Amino acid sequence: MTGEPFGAWIGQMLSLGFSWSWGLDGWIVVIGGLAAVASSLLGNFLVLRKMSMLGDAITHAVLPGIAVAFLLTQTRSSPAMFVGAVVVGLMTAVFTEWIRGAGGVDEGASMGVVFTSLFALGLVILVQTADAVDLDPNCVLYGSIELTPLDTVAIGGRDVPRAAVVLALVTVVNALFVLFFFKELRLTSFDPALATTMGFSSKWMHYGLMVLVSVTAVACFESVGSILVVAMFIVPAAAAYMLTDRLGVMIAISVALAIVSAVLGHVLALSVPAWIGYRSTTTSGMIAVAAGGLFFAAATLSPRHGVLVKLVRRQLLSLRILCDDIVASLFRGEELDQRPPTATWLAGELFASNWSMKAALAMLRRRGEVADQDDRLQLTHVGRERGQRLVRSHRLWEQYLVDRAGSGAERIHDQAERFEHFTDRNLRDELAKETDTPVEDPHGRPIPDES
């Protein structure tokens, strides 16, 4: 409790209605953070290799390993169970791979078969010996992070929680693994076949990764619970994957997100129930929720792959295309000396909704491409030029498709309709050259000159 005054001060600063003590909460956050970082380091590769459910499978499947280790040693000593759990964790990966490969079963299904069977086996072994021993599967699997600061070992004259030591060790090992084998991991994750031809054994990388995943899963859930392991393997890495395309950056982001969710999760666990008049709740669960929140934010708001951004981009594109269509059809109407159409008529013609039509017209008016004349739409000079360009693109494409791609005349219109929006001056010139500068399109309509 050395930093108690400081801790109390921070607690007041946060003043979220809970007390913060560095001796307890500090360690919980540190342990949660270490577990999160250790898991998320490897989680990146699990997500990239589409093996995200492996953490879940391993945390269920290690039960027989723990049970057998217990039966053999008759102690609840940590090292024996650790070894047993890791061995069975690795067996999960091997069995899954075997059933997938030899049996031709889908990856998820083979994982489901293996981990449920192993869990049931472990359960039977445990129940058979349950009367003699005090070993509760849930105690083993769903450790409680809140209690970890109490189980300490003395290091350098100071009491340090055992979980912190173990997890720090695992984190360092994982970090070194990722650091030293970065190139190999990257290659084997993205292109295992290429890696094998280049001399990296993707099989060895796979099993190396599996060993570390098992070790991490066992080390984590022993102290912080299995929910947290499963969440931390996947969620920060998935969030980071939404934010970047580079593996190195992705790992860095996932580690940062893991730390943030550990801190945020514990703070939430202490504060949220207090708002509605209860005491703190489970930290592991809240860390998972915090990570989920971060993922949600990343998935929605990511500048490149975010759902929201993609949605907006798609809306803007369809609006632009609608503007194009309006201008082009007004131009065609002028070509045929038709009476300028009303907005409602045009909307029906272009299958545009009322709302999007209004938005498009507003945009066109603002740019001064369309003017109103007693509720009828008319092109301005600028608009006419744009319409001319579009119609030219369209008809050049039709000509090109008939000339070069051998398309039937009845199918070219839709294709040209799609291409015309993405055709710039250079491409038009190119098209004109390729089609020997035609004056008429395949339907016999004049191709306007470049304005």
Added chain:
Amino acid sequence: MWRAMTSRLNASTEIASSVSGVRLSRGLLLLAVLAVSATVCHARGRRSADARSQTSAFEWTDTQWGRVLLMKDYNTRIVIFGVAVLGGASGLVGSFTLLRKRALMGDALSHASLPGIAIAFIAANWFGGDEKSLPWLLVGATASGLLGVAVILVIRNQTRLKEDAALGIVLSVFFGAGVALLGVIQQMDTGHAAGLEGFIYGKTASMRAADARLIAVTSLIVIAGCLVLFKELKLLCFDEGFAGAQGFPVIALDVGLMTMVVLVTIVGLQAVGLVLMIALLVIPAAAARFWTETMWRMMLWAALLGTGGSIVGGLVSALFPGLPSGAMIVLVCSLFFFVSMMLGTRRGVIIRFVRRMRLNRRIDRQHLLRAMYEQLEKTSGGQDHSGLAERANRRLAVSLGKLLSMRSWSRRRLSRAIERAVEDELLRIQNGACKLTQAGFAEAARLTRQHRLWEMYLIAYADVATANVDRDADKIEHVLAPEVIDQLEDLLDEQGMTIPVPQSPHGPLNADQALNADQALNADQALSADAGQTVEQIEAGGQSGTQQQPDAPGGPQ
């Protein structure tokens, strides 16, 4: 300060024990007992579950074996019936999810139902209702499970993440939220959420007689749903795009299927527990896949395996009180899976191994005979004279060394192939060299002909370069269906051609000559007249409609 800490610690221990306190083992062990007692109460006019009916399940006498195995007890019958129907329904639904590559969907959504259960509990508490009323909690579980499924689908369809990541995210985050909510519930005035975790671990403390009926009714609804929508769901599994194009409401069907998964999972969850539920959804379906390629047969197998596994597992655990029924059902199902994986008549490991062995043997024999034939051809002065000289030269011996140099095969493999051919009297060994028998010669001629027919076909129709056809033909000729050979023969017959063994498009080449590019070119040119003609004839006979010229298949012209 210290008091605050200790109080929080106490809370934490409580929470921890609430999460971990349920003895999964005991819970599953109690399943049979409680289900039996529940149905006893039901059968005997809802007498309360007293000690007698509970202990009676444990007091096995010698006749009990017979009673259990013959299911003479009404109670045993009811329990077994309940699990069996659940197993059958899960098998059916599991087949669809397996084929849609969503085997672990059950895993994710059973975890995802926890916050719904917790919220239903809190809401009931808030409004002063009965927190532990089963329908209320089931509604919460279903709602939250469906929300989980929806989130999975959104993540999968709207982001760059794949199915597995979507499942993992929903599973862990929802479950985390559920655990956090349980931590709050633990502190509520109405006391403890005992039995809530039962939904996850299958503790049946709150199970009443009606629950068994609920399982049966839900399972039957789901089974009926699967059968009614069989055709549509089948299409959905195999070709979603086609189903959409055919005008089937794909999204509605998908939602319907997922709803059935949710229904089965939620009902099964509170009765038999999470892990068993996942196992019932995954294992029978995966096992069934080894036995058949037909969808309805697969579903039948899956339902049968699910039902059978549940019955056997239930009986075993009824016979030996030390064995938890849920775990036993899983283990019996995995035993079925293992047996299916090994012995399955369609995709089983053994049958596939045997098939592969047979194919390899056939390939080795075909290679051997063709090598013999080509050697004879060479010694009789090349293909041009083959027709005349073959018969006379059939008795020529070919040394092992020569055969070995024909292909890249190991001596051991070659010797085995020779041994087997000798056994079948296709070959004879004389002074360490091989001779073809009459039957062997006929077979060798037939195989060589087949190989060359296919080479011709590849050159003429598939635009395969002459230098590559040998390898391509090599790959496919062993698995050519008789009909295909017939068709190829027909192409020749229509031309009125009788080619005993069509000439090799590679020309009369020796192995060492083939290495020499110039000579090979010359040989090709020399051949082009003959082979080109043959090819054109095949072409003209086969493809009457198209008039495309083959791109100089015989070589430069």
